[in-house]
Amino acid sequence: MRPLHRAPEPDVLKGLLESARLAPGERNGIMARAGGLLADLRAAQNDGWVNQFLQEYRLNSSEGVALLSLAEAFLRVPDPETADALIADKLGDANWRAHAGKSNSKLVNSATWGLVVGRALVSDSGSAGVLKRLISRAGEPFVRQAVGAAMKMMGEIFVMGRNIGEATKRMRKPEHKGFTASFDMLGEAARTFPDAERYFQSYAQAIAEVGESATAGHSISVKLSALHPRYEVAQWDRSVSALTEMLEALAVSAAHNGIALTVDAEESERLEMSLEIIGKIAALPALKGWDGFGMAVQAYSKRARPVIGWANELGRIMNVRLVKGAYWDSEIKRTQEQGLSDYPLFTRKAATDVSYLACAKDMLAAPNIFPAFASHNALTVATILEWAGPRRDFEFQRLHGMGEGLYERLVREDGYHCRIYAPVGGHRDLLAYLVRRLLENGANSSFVHQLADEHLSDEDLLADPVEKIAKVGGTRHPSIPLPIDLFGPERRNSAGIDLQDREILADVVRGVSKPPFVPSEVEGRGASDERVSTALDTNGAIGRAHAAFPAWSATPVEERAACLDRLADLLEDQRAELMAIAVHEAKKTVSDALGEVREAVDFCRYYAARAREGLQPIELPGPTGERNVMRMEGKGVWATIAPWNFPLAIFLGQTVAALVTGNTVVAKPAPQTPAIAGWAVGLAHEAGIPEDALILLPGGPEVGAAIVGDPRIMGVAFTGSTATARRIARSLLEDESRPLVPLIAETGGINAMIVDSTALPEQVVQDVVTSAFRSAGQRCSALRVLLLQEEIAESTLEMLSGAMEALVVxxxxxxxxDVGPVIDETAHARLMTYRESRKAHWIKSLDVPMEGLFVPPTAIRLGDLSELTQEWFGPILHVCTWKAGELEATIAAINAKGYGLTMGLHSRIARNADTVEALARAGNLYVNRSMIGAIVGSQPFGGEGLSGTGPKAGGPHYLYRFCAERVTSTDTTSAGGNATLLSLDDVGI
Structure with missing residues (x-):
């Protein structure tokens, strides 16, 4: 099945289309069944206030999105002030009045009028002022209480019960007569080992309690990612063995209690891990004779059909739940971000339907599979009924709160079996689950959404997916480009490596095991084999670059850009060597080394594209008889001085920007990382950049000072500390006879992340760990201080401590x-001394290997933000709190530090994001995501204040700073008059 993982979509669909295609005569019977199912569904939509409420506020409306957003966040907000702000934010902009009186349900209309009134109460010029005054007068927060009650009611729609006892009791209600349940303990991915242990105990307890009423036929669903916080391919040995042991215990208990247990589906990158675990459990002698073990398969996966075949060959009866898929949008985004060759799933909804039908046919024919078909699609259900004929040895499944009406007649009158997938847990815990399921089933292409669209006919709803896909030849959705084409015709995206593929990862690890140079070769001179120029005196190097400038500057911009494109290709060709150097010389992890090469490639292609477009002569307007032309040309010799933390990407980014604009360059790498710079310069020469146009000058601060002090240097691009940037700036101004030389400086920052009480803690913790500790905290953009709203501080820090505990140093x-050593002994000593000085205020610190330059990832509590006066460039995170209602003051305190590189915000209140965006003095603001990993061309990077001069690297204005702007104005009437004006024809006469 492995070759299918990222195979082209048409190739995968070719075989599926034939299997899913209807035989002659089947279509009429299927359409008749589907028509009846549609009628049942429509009748159910008008039955009960819940269905009518969901129909009225669909996800294609701003009101539906507002309600979903409110439900996602409201119940976890502990403080009234933020809760009021959230209500104002979500209710204030929607047009609730447009829904008033439209529903057949009095309860829905009453709820709508409540929302109309609520909007009026909160829409005081975009604030919660009226709400506050009303609450003050009334003596109790009745609006907040009403919203809270409504949100809990929404929670009950989609969650079967707050605990397994409540859920089993609810399943005995009349509306569930004839149905069974598969209870999911609402286990989203665990972030900590204590979280995983709690989920395990909840599964174990559920199995025991459901087992007591085994005659009801209920089952349990288990999510493996809820049982281990590091369920990742890189942690294969660590997680698979632990998960196998836990799943064995649960399966043995389920078998003992006589109930079924199904392993839920995970993201595609975990499929092979899941199969190994499931395969080991299926083979256990202790489970022989128990037919209750099962697994879920996602039809949107290109590997779905082979997985069905694999399950059939396990030598036992397997319950297989076939679903359409739960992670479609995140899988698409992750594939694009990682620059992989193709998607692991189908990009068209109809293609997923084709895959589903082909898999369903295989399941019905498989002797060792008990099929379970999870679907809310009337056509899919009707097709399966047609293919199954009189059989009843299978079941359907639907989500609790969705698809009501589809299966009731089939179960109660026709003898079919349907199981309800039923989440169990506190309503606060439903957050991510609720959002994902609603978005999944509310997407424009989904059957549930289309059913509510009055503009679609039954014929549209029941169109054959096989014919749809055959008509387009199985091609990918045109609005979802391959990752390589993400940036359109302007440039190719850098190619990534699928580090979530175990075989590929093993090859990469072998490739980086040794650097392609002998360390002794680079000591003292910063050179690696013949690729690096021998050590040159600064004066001679600058002289060569100065002499080479006229010819290189006169080279057409297209030729210069072509050199950059060739360099990008060479970087990708020698990616393995470059990654190996980055790992051994710069102490980067494997994933960081890959990111380093990709960023360098992106810089080359982006600047080549920007040069072709932006460096052409521009005709400027003016009076008739005059021609005005602006040209962008090189200034002369530029010095590029790079840091050790991005020794390839920043080194090359600065350098190729100067080169493509027509300048020659002397490039000085950091003294800690000369080898990778040397390799890159060798490739640049191979790509066609003349050796005298780009000269490598390795060395320490004295070399940098000599370069900057030379009057022939016409510009400096520097990335490093603020103190060094100041010294460079002073040096450039010391010689009064020297021209005013531009300095592009990117320096560090005291980068802060603000978190309010509406934020999702699991997401916050994941992003904090990534931002503060990845690359051992040695990124300019790394998170240095976390500002938590007081009401959520302790619970968030408890989770953060657990997530830190799961890191591998x-x-x-x-x-x-996850966390490697810091760059050198000087950095290590400085960080360790500071860390020890703050020991009394440690929140969490990890143990690290004794050998090596490892600084333990450490979280340190601050009494106040004023205690942090400088940047600490390592895996040290500072934490302090802020009070509700003091967001603006908190931003002001951060701004007062004088740095302005990156800032983060986690909040579900859009107006809070607007406030931070308006007031923050930071070059890059990241909202509800991590603060590292800026993408060239998408997130141009660079700061202000003490954090840099601009313009932003990887942005549309960067190249212009390297240019001299020159304008030529010509009087075209000076020789023979204005021929253009004199030759004008009369128009309109």
Whole structure:
């Protein structure tokens, strides 16, 4: 099945289309069945206030989105002030009045009028002022209480019960007569080992309690990612063995209690891990004779059909739940971000339907599979009924709160079996689950959404997916480009490596095990083999670059850009060597080394594209008889001085920007990382950049000072510390006879992340760990201070401590490593001294290997933001709190530090994001995501204040700073008059 994982969509669909195609005569019977199912569904939509409420506020309306957003966040907000702000934010902009009186349900209309009134109460010029005054007068927060009650009611729609006892009791209600349940303990991915242990205990307890009423036929669904916080391919040995042991215990208990247990589907990158675990459990002698073990298969996966075949060959009866898929949008985004060759899933909804039908046919024919078909699609259900004929040895499944009406007649009159997938847990815990399920089933292409669209006919709803896909030849959705084409015709995206593929990861690890140079070769001179120029005196190097400038500057911009494109290709060709150097010389982890090469490639292609477009002569307007032309040309010799933390990407980014604009360059790498710079310069020369146009000058601060002090240097691009940037700036101004030389400086920052009480804690913790500790905290953009709203501080820190505990600190060449060593002994000593000085205020600190330059990832509590006066460039995170209602003051305190590189915000209140965006003095603001990993061309990077001069690297204005702007104005009437004006024809006469 592995070759299918990222195979082209038409190739995968070719075989599926034939299997899913209807035989002659089947279509009429299927349409008749589907028509009846549609009628049942429509009748159910008008039955009961819940269905009518959901129909009235669909996800294609701003009101539906507002309600979903409110439900996602409201119940976890502990403080009234933020709760009021959230209500104002979500209710204030929607047009609730447009829904007033439209529903057949009095309860829905009453709820709508409540929302109309609520909007009036909160829409005081975009604030919660009226709401506050009303609450003050009334003496109790009745609006807040009403919203809270409504949100809990919404929670009950989609969650079967707050605990397993409540859920089993609810399943005995008349509306569930004839149905069974598969209870899911609402286990989203665990972030900590204590979280995983709690989920395990909840599963174990549920199995025991459901087992007591085994005659009801209920089952349990288990999510493996809820049982281990590091369920990742890089942590294969660590997680698979632990998960196998836990799943064995649960399966043995389920068998003992006589109930079924199904392993839920996960993201595609975990499929092979899941199969290994499931295969081991299926083979256990202790489970022989128990037919209750099962697994879920996602039809949107290109590997779905082979997985069905694999399950059939396990040598036992397997319950297989076939679903359409739960992670479609995130899988698409992740594939694009990682620059992989193709998607692991189908990009068209109809293609997923085709895959589903082909898999269903295989399941019905498989002797060792008990099929379970999870669907809300009337055509899919009707097709399966047609293919199954008189059989009843299978079941349907639907989500609790959705698809009501589809199966009731089939179950109660026709003898079919249907199981309800029923989430169990506190309503606060339903957050991510609720959002994902609603978005999934509310997407424009989904059957549930289309059913509510009055503009679609039954013929549209029941169109054959096989014919749809055959008509387009199985091609990918035109609005979802392959990752390589993400940036359109302007440039190719950098190619990634699928580090979630175990075989590929093993090859990469072998490739980075040794650097392609002998360390002794680079000591003292910063050179690696013949690729690096021998050590040159600064004066001679600048002289060569100065002499080479006229010819290189006169080279057409298209030729210069072509050199950059060739360099990008060479970087990708020698990616393995470059990654190996990055791992051993710069102490980067495998994933960071890959990101380093990709960013360098992106810089080359982006600047080549921008040069072709932006460096052409521009005709400027003016009076008739005059021609005005602006040209962008090189200034002369530029010095590019790079840091050790991005020794390839920043080194090359600065350098190729100067080169493509027509300048020659002397490039000085950091003294800690000369080898990778040397390799890159060798490739640049191979790509066609003349050796005298780009000269490598390795060395320490004295070399940098000599370069900057030379009057022939016409510009400096520097990335490093603020103190060094100041010294460079002073040096450039010291010689009064020297021209005013531009300085592009990117320096560090005291980068802050603000978190309010509406934020999702699991997401916050994941992004904090990534932002603060990845790359051992040695990124300019890394998170340095976390500002938590007081009401959520302790619970968030408890989760953060657990997530830190799950980190692996060690050898960067080991793919299991999350945090490697810091760059050198000087950095290590400085960080360790500071860390020890703050020991009384540690929140959490990890143990690290004794050998090596490892700084333990450490979280340190601050009494106040004023205690942090400088940047600490390592895996050290500072934490302090802020009070509700003091967001603007908190932003002001951050701004007062004088730095302005990156800032983060986690909030579900859009107006809070607007406030931070308006007031923050930071070059890059990241909302509800991590603060590292800026993408060239998408997130131009650079700061202000003490954090840099601009313009932003990887942005549309960067190249212009390297240019001299020159304008030529010509009087075209000076020789023979204005021929253009004199030759004008009369118009309109």
């Amino acid at each position: 060690g050898d960067p060449a080991d793919p299991r490593t």
